[in-house]
Amino acid sequence: MGVLIFGAACSPACAQEVKNRNAKLYEDKYPLSSSAIVHNHYVDDYLDSLDSVEEAIQRYQEIRAIHLSGGFDICNWISSSRSLYQIIPEELHAPGVKNMDLEKDAERVLGLFWKPETDIFTFSRTFLKSNEELMNGKRLPTKRELLSLTMSIYDPLGFLALFTIRARIILQETWRTGIGWDDEIPPELQDKWQRWNSDLKNIDHFRLPRCYSSSFSTADHTQLHIFVDASQQAFGTVAYLRIQKGDHITVSLIGGKAKVAPTKHLTIPRLELQAAVLGSRWESFIKTGHDVKIHQTIYWSDSTTVLSWIRTDGNKFKQFVANRIGEIQEESQISEWRWISTKDNVADE
Numbered sequence: 001m002g003v004l005i006f007g008a009a010c011s012p013a014c015a016q017e018v019k020n021r022n023a024k025l026y027e028d029k030y031p032l033s034s035s036a037i038v039h040n041h042y043v044d045d046y047l048d049s050l051d052s053v054e055e056a057i058q059r060y061q062e063i064r065a066i067h068l069s070g071g072f073d074i075c076n077w078i079s080s081s082r083s084l085y086q087i088i089p090e091e092l093h094a095p096g097v098k099n100m101d102l103e104k105d106a107e108r109v110l111g112l113f114w115k116p117e118t119d120i121f122t123f124s125r126t127f128l129k130s131n132e133e134l135m136n137g138k139r140l141p142t143k144r145e146l147l148s149l150t151m152s153i154y155d156p157l158g159f160l161a162l163f164t165i166r167a168r169i170i171l172q173e174t175w176r177t178g179i180g181w182d183d184e185i186p187p188e189l190q191d192k193w194q195r196w197n198s199d200l201k202n203i204d205h206f207r208l209p210r211c212y213s214s215s216f217s218t219a220d221h222t223q224l225h226i227f228v229d230a231s232q233q234a235f236g237t238v239a240y241l242r243i244q245k246g247d248h249i250t251v252s253l254i255g256g257k258a259k260v261a262p263t264k265h266l267t268i269p270r271l272e273l274q275a276a277v278l279g280s281r282w283e284s285f286i287k288t289g290h291d292v293k294i295h296q297t298i299y300w301s302d303s304t305t306v307l308s309w310i311r312t313d314g315n316k317f318k319q320f321v322a323n324r325i326g327e328i329q330e331e332s333q334i335s336e337w338r339w340i341s342t343k344d345n346v347a348d349e
Helices: 011-024 031-039 053-069 082-087 095-100 143-152 161-177 187-200 268-289 304-310 319-331
Strands: 107-109 112-115 120-122 221-230 234-245 248-260 296-301 337-339
Touching: 011 031, 011 053, 031 053, 053 082, 143 161, 161 187, 161 234, 161 248, 221 268, 234 268, 248 268, 268 296, 268 304, 268 319, 304 319, 304 337
Parallel strands: 221 296, 296 337
Antiparallel strands: 107 112, 112 120, 221 234, 234 248
């Protein structure tokens, strides 16, 4: 075939195979760029971060050359570096940043909002699926509208987990009342909804630096700190990097995960154990997604019961606890788990 069939089930796999095989033809000549094409592409989008402008310029030139050899002209480039942008032909710039105007509104990168000039992640309410009457508090949402609004906030890395989990708790409480999809939420949930809706108006002001640290790849010692916690309504985890270079230390938020508690009643220790499992899975995901070596991982929990369970043979307990202890012990080392007071546990939020 000379082209791929649009809509065929095999087309995505074929496209990736062609892209990767073309890149591997140049792994001797351009080893770093060849590897970047294979590992740092999401379908046809390329995302990368480099330590210097010189490296970025070289990477751009090599990657474009590799793609052009296969007949693929990679375009819509955007960067936080003006020096790199001056090298790239204007016709290859992203549509929203023509003429090297990087101070425009945030660009969308795989669904996330990124401001190139300041190199920060942010959010925008303009893409939320809601009407003005609902946002202004003139009426209560239906169960369908509440679900739509909650799922409209695209937050795959959990930057807003402590905010979005509140909406999911309201949705679960609405579900328990047994109302229909097009019925307004019960009056007893009105105060919770109005408080959440009021806070929703402030997500435009959210700012998070994209770069963990300028010394991330050359750090003397990098620690990954995972905090876990649970309540009767929800459980969650949040991760931070502690990066040390000489006497300078930087602490950066990676992201978080939060889930509502099951509708079936569980005791607090069991929910705390669920949070610990979520934390161990989050740690595995983070390490898989980063090329830079993390020298040490530390887990923090304010539940002495869970810490005692983790340090015990899981076979002594019933299936629910035993299975989760086994997963935690498989994903982490027992010595990595430590106690922290509730008031200092950032996952408590």
